[in-house]
Amino acid sequence: MKKLYYYIFPILLVVILSSCQEREDNPIYAWEEVMLGDSTEWKELSYDDSHWDGHYKDPTGKGIFWSRMRVKLPPQEKSRKGCGIQVFATAAYEAYWDGVYLGTNGRLAEDGFFEIPGDYQWFSLLPDSLVGDGEHVLALRSTKEIEEPGQHSYVFFDDYFRLTRGPLQVSKYMFMLAGCFLLTAIYFLFFFATEPKEFATLIFSVICFVFMGIIIMEYLKLFHIYPYPFQRTRLEIIDALHFSLGILIPLFFMIHFNFPWKVVGLAIIIAVIGWLEFKYYSNFDWIARKHSTLAWVWSVLLVGYAIYEKKKGAIWVMTGLVLCFIVVNLMPVIPYYYMSSYDVSIFIAFVIIVLTMLYVMSLKRKDERLAYEASLVRSERLKNELLKKNIKPHFIMNTLTSLIDWVEESPKEGAAFIHALADEFELLNEIADYQQIPIGQEIRLCKNHLKVMGYRKEINYLWEQEGIDPNDIIPPAIIHTAVENGVTHGLPNGEGNITFRLVYEITKAYRQYTLTTVAQQRAASKFAKNSTAGHGTGLRYIRARLQESYQDRWELINQPAEEGWQMIIRIKTL
Amino acid sequence: MNILIIEDEHRIARRIERMLRSIMGKEITSIQHCDALEDGQGFIAHHKVDLLFLDLNLNGEDGFGVLESVVAEPFPTIIISAYRDQAIRAFEYGVLDFVPKPFSEERLAQAVQRLQKREKQANTLRYLAIQKKGRRTLIPIADIYYIQGAGVYTELHLKDGTTAIHNKTLENLELLLPEHFVRIHKSYLVSMQEAREIVIEPGSKYSLRLNNEEQLPIGRTRYKEIKKRWFG
Missing domain, CATH: 2.40.50.1020 (LytTr DNA-binding domain)
Known part of the structure; x- marks a missing residue:
């Protein structure tokens, strides 16, 4: 899997960057100069506009204004044919090329008419006679009734078909990428639906959706013709998407690397980007960059923490983040058309981040799978251990020896003994396949075991219980194991009795079983090599069973008590 | 002959005693039963013992520590245990015989005979x-x-x-x-x-x-x- 990434990333990079190669004859590009007011002279090529304002002044609602864009065509041998222009402007306008009327985009607000907004992107063919070498001017006679964020109008001059097709050429790669993000998002959404505990997969899925959303909204302008007021809506959507990324990416790392101060971290992040959004709203491109930068900074901090904590895969994520930094800072050096190279670099960064996220998630999945397999093995082992209880030589051979003796000495009692033994086998067999059983069944098992042991040891084992809810469930044979320990280590009182008392208590915080063995305890032998005295036998089994059913929500207290020995099993409420 | 039985199950101890009496009859001077090794040790310290019957798993404790402590004693030891797989190791420590549970009177008689006839066994003592x-x-x-x-x-x-x-x-x-x-x-x-x-x-x-x-x-x-x- 790791190896695959080594190949995938360079291949993707090549695919994406292949659209970046520089063409020999790029479209010619021009910015506007703006003047409020109206004059027929202003459409002419010969008009001297040197005193016009090159800097943007918002002409919204101020009636008619003109913008002029000077297009300088370099000398070339062949005469130009089939050329056209692509205009990006947020206004309704009439367009003139060297004083010749080309057409109208929308309807101007004049002579008592309302404005019909022009399309943000507008194409026009140019007469072949007006595209000779040298300077030309595109003049727009415009009105702008609906406020738009500050943006210059600009124009591309090129072969008409290349102009109209070019944007699609660029955007096809981006849409392939968006498709990848969409599939990834859906896959992980399904994953989350089946595994709702995995919150990080939901975050990841949403991140992929957002990446896809940003790509679509960003490149919408290249293939979808829309009236200029939608430009603002579009930028707002992009801004909102960047805003959510600014939260989601750090959130993903927080959840994935199990960052301890999630709430505080999240509060700081939301506060900072919320303030940024509030303060610099409508400065769309700038703010999107800031969101991305901040998301990067948070991620570096969080992943740095994860590296410090030696979390798996953190180093790779950090490598990815450093790579993002390099790409974003290096890409703008490469000139690019139809969109800013910063945009392209940010999408490459998205890919890198998604790849590192996928990688760390796959690492985690692998760990979880291993843990799951281990838990299966453990469950199987516990089941074996339970079944083995009654075929352990110590139990079975001693029981059989006693049994033979009973049969020889007193056949009637012997038969009763055999029945008790048969019951014990049957009960154990019944519960062996379950991870949890009703306590009623467990108590039957205990009582039956005491009956068998009574025949063997010739001790009178008594059973008392208090507050038992027979339907409460617990892991199988844990009380039974504790009873076995009590039988092994307890000394009968003067009357030959040992009493076992099981008490159930339930509170809001936990429920608990207390098994008291009312008997003096045998001293541990100093000769024992592997001393299992102190009720060690079977404790491991009990712990493993509790861990299996309640993870870390349990407590086992095993201690001497006034009356003898006490084992408390406490299960905390979820 | 003074016999000591260390066995934590009363029923089994009584069975051994009954069988020994039937096998050895008047040869037996006394038979004593202890249900824990500590008690047994105490008994050995103060009484003459000629033959010991020992259960290897007493009250949940591994018996080999126990075994080491009794094979150093002057009298021979016969093991009576549920753990058949421990027989070889027990012989390595120098026990006279290993009687697996459940046992019959014949098997017990065979073990006692080994002592009476001074029969050397196929030996694995180490x-x-x-x-x-x-x-x-x-x-x-x-x-x-x-x-x-x-x-x-x-x-x-x-x-x-x-x-x-x-x-x-x-x-x-x-x-x-x-x-x-x-x-x-x-x-x-x-x-x-x-x-x-x-x-x-x-x-x-x-x-x-x-x-x-x-x-x-x-x-x-x-x-x-x-x-x-x-x-x-």
Whole structure:
């Protein structure tokens, strides 16, 4: 899997960057100069506009204004044919090329008419006679009734078909990428639906959706013709998407690397980007960059923490983040058309981040799978251990020896003994396949075991219980194991009795079983090599069973008590 | 004969006792039962014991620590245990017999017979347990040159030149030790793997020279058999 990434990333990079190669004859590009007011002279090529304002002044609602864009065509041998222009402007306008009327985009607000907004992107063919070498001017006679964020109008001059097709050429790669993000998002959404505990997969899925959303909204302008007021809506959507990324990416790392101060971290992040959004709203491109930068900074901090904590895969994520930094800072050096190279670099960064996220998630999945397999093995082992209880030589051979003796000495009692033994086998067999059983069944098992042991040891084992809810469930044979320990280590009182008392208590915080063995305890032998005295036998089994059913929500207290020995099993409420 | 049974299950202890009485009859002077090793040890310290029946798994404790402590005692030990797989290891420690549970009277009689007839068993003994300065140590059989009887106890002469005291009599040790330990004299039990030659001295005195140049007397009555079996 790791190896695959080594190949995938360079291949993707090549695919994406292949659209970046520089063409020999790029479209010619021009910015506007703006003047409020109206004059027929202003459409002419010969008009001297040197005193016009090159800097943007918002002409919204101020009636008619003109913008002029000077297009300088370099000398070339062949005469130009089939050329056209692509205009990006947020206004309704009439367009003139060297004083010749080309057409109208929308309807101007004049002579008592309302404005019909022009399309943000507008194409026009140019007469072949007006595209000779040298300077030309595109003049727009415009009105702008609906406020738009500050943006210059600009124009591309090129072969008409290349102009109209070019944007699609660029955007096809981006849409392939968006498709990848969409599939990834859906896959992980399904994953989350089946595994709702995995919150990080939901975050990841949403991140992929957002990446896809940003790509679509960003490149919408290249293939979808829309009236200029939608430009603002579009930028707002992009801004909102960047805003959510600014939260989601750090959130993903927080959840994935199990960052301890999630709430505080999240509060700081939301506060900072919320303030940024509030303060610099409508400065769309700038703010999107800031969101991305901040998301990067948070991620570096969080992943740095994860590296410090030696979390798996953190180093790779950090490598990815450093790579993002390099790409974003290096890409703008490469000139690019139809969109800013910063945009392209940010999408490459998205890919890198998604790849590192996928990688760390796959690492985690692998760990979880291993843990799951281990838990299966453990469950199987516990089941074996339970079944083995009654075929352990110590139990079975001693029981059989006693049994033979009973049969020889007193056949009637012997038969009763055999029945008790048969019951014990049957009960154990019944519960062996379950991870949890009703306590009623467990108590039957205990009582039956005491009956068998009574025949063997010739001790009178008594059973008392208090507050038992027979339907409460617990892991199988844990009380039974504790009873076995009590039988092994307890000394009968003067009357030959040992009493076992099981008490159930339930509170809001936990429920608990207390098994008291009312008997003096045998001293541990100093000769024992592997001393299992102190009720060690079977404790491991009990712990493993509790861990299996309640993870870390349990407590086992095993201690001497006034009356003898006490084992408390406490299960905390979820 | 004074018999001690250390067994934590009353029913089984009573069964052993009943069977022993049936097998040995009047030979038995007393039978005592303890249900924990501590009690047994206490009994051994203050009473004469001639034969011990021991359960290897007492009250949930691993029996081999227990075993080491009793095989150092003067009397022979017969193990009665549920753990058949521990038999070989038990013999390595020097027990007279290993009776697996569940057992019949015949099997128990067979074990007792081994003691009565002084039958040597197919031997796997590997260690002798001794008490040295109050601490129990296991001495590998391969480290022993010879054993000298000294009344109720014996002296083990080891390859490193040291000696160690064992609480069992030469007779009881002879029962446990492997075939190559031969009684060459009423006071000497020698590992024939370490014997080099028989030396005949004037006056029909015979002695055995060991690899370490030490010479031990050979009993007049035993000479022929030893010569025939080991130097023939």
